[in-house]
Amino acid sequence: MKKNFLDKIKAIDNKESKEHKISGKNIIYYDGSKPKNVVKNFDASKDKPEYVNLSNLLYNDIFKDSPDLLNVPIEAIRVIFILIHQSKSVSFNQPRAPYTPSLFEEEFLTKDNSFASFDIPTGLISPSRDTKRIEKALLLLMQNTIRTVVSKNSKNEEVKSLISFIEKPKFTRGRVYLEVSSYWLEKMANIEHYNPIIFDLAYNIPNTQQIFFAIWLRSIPMYQEAVFKKETYKSWTQINIDTLQKKFGLEGKDRDYISEKFLKPIQAKLFEFNDRSFAFQYDKGSYYITALDVKANKIIENLKPENAYRTKVKYAISYLQRRHKVDKDSLDHIETIYVNSILDKELMETAYSNLKKVVKREQMKMTDLTGLKFLAKWQEEIITSYKQTANYKNFPKGYPKVITSE
16 A cells, blocks of 8 residues: 555654764753653744855754765755754854853753744745655655764653654645754754855755755865966865765766766856855866855956856846845846946946945845845936946936836
8 A cells, every 4th residue: 555655754764773873972852752842933934045054063964974865856955944044043152143052952952852843835845836846855854864862861861762854744735844853953053163055056956966065165165366276276175086976976977977967067057056166176086176256256267268257147147136036037137238238237236336335324134125126226326326427428318227117
């Protein structure tokens, strides 16, 4: 008889958990033989942040060496990003944070079996609302994050428990409800050391292997010189080809495949959709890789001179979409302006910088300006900036227009 989703969850073989056994003792209040205590509910939000803060603790446990997760549906990675975003109110160990380690301990670690409940719209996990892919993603995320944890309960009794990153997922009326234990929540919330990850990466690059590589890039040094020199590659991060194959699920793939079919496509996508891309060089059985700041124009120009300007344009358009939720027609229109006129692009960027100053004086955030509201405010600053140019006298209405209806 075909098993339904919940039956599949119950049938997870405990033998699989042995592969993920954690050494040492983690002092948390958890005892799998007792009922759960849901101590906090994180409400649903359809908003997409620009960045999520991925703690090093969570990175090391889930992303650093997790070959079993490399081929899960991209929806699983989106769920992780969404949970990090929804739980940001309990993040601690960051400068000027109102929430502290002691508050986290008081809220989540003073009762046995503390859990947090999350409410996620299915459309946020899968814009096409593909429930079969969501079910598969959640099931694999549970199966491949089982940890055997030796812990202590509130009576100081030693307990061995199996804990998955997510538990008890339920579907109803376009929403997913799931629970996260205090063990995993603490790994998400402790951002004493973290890396900011662009939230939309898991939507713009729907390939789990490539997302793992993009996240790994955050752990290696950034290229520091003002002018890019490929001959300096020996100083970059060295990774043996065998290690790279194992780390990113490329066993059996040769150097040509890795360079042409894996690294170069990721490099191009990260230049377009991320704030960080990379350069690489192969030499004697190893790859040398360095992270690159996409906004560092001189580096890009030396890396890909024939595509430098278009790369800058693609990043600028992606930035407007992420930060201000500009519609596709307007983005296409702005991209055409940028491609056809460097001077118009520079004028529009000057106006954008001026708008940031205005917004700051009004004690607002730039991300508060979205869609047509943003375009209208930007247009005002474009006109103001254009009036300072020599062209204004002869062509008073020659300024670039960012609203397609005009």
